[in-house]
Amino acid sequence: MEFCPTCGNMLQFELPNMGKSSRFFCPTCPYVSYLENRVKIKRKQHLVKKELEPIISDDDMKNAAQTEATCPNCGFGKAAFIQIQLRSADEPASTFYKCMNEDCRQNWRED
Structure with missing residues (x-):
């Protein structure tokens, strides 16, 4: 316009x-x-993705409680978890899991 x-x-x-x-x-x-x-593009701008910092670090998960939760990646039955209130107070907390299998260490979340 x-x-x-x-x-x-x-x-x-x-x-x-x-x-x-x-x-x-x-x-x-x-x-x-x-x-x-005819329009010529003289210079192309390459976009670089910004690195995202994880919400929960590995140090946070070392002190986290453990529960029986099945990993969606490897199927292992134990995971460390932390609950954080990300949305408004009337919404449920988000639960972040980390697989306790040494070969997997997959992170996932449930809202």
Whole structure:
């Protein structure tokens, strides 16, 4: 969406017609902006994903209580868990689990 630099109204688009290139024009004043037919991208910006910090660290899980919960990754029957209130007070707490199997150590959560 483009706006007229002189009066501030929204510019309208006109398709190319009879050899004229496409353009933006203002319906209230004589402002016209012609568009080039070919647009070149001179530089591409590569996006880098930001590293996410875990909500619960391994130190938090060392002191956590253990329960009988089945790991969805390996099926092991014991897991450490911590409950944290992430949403409003009238919603239930979120439970974070960590598998106690030394080969797995999978993290998962239940809301």
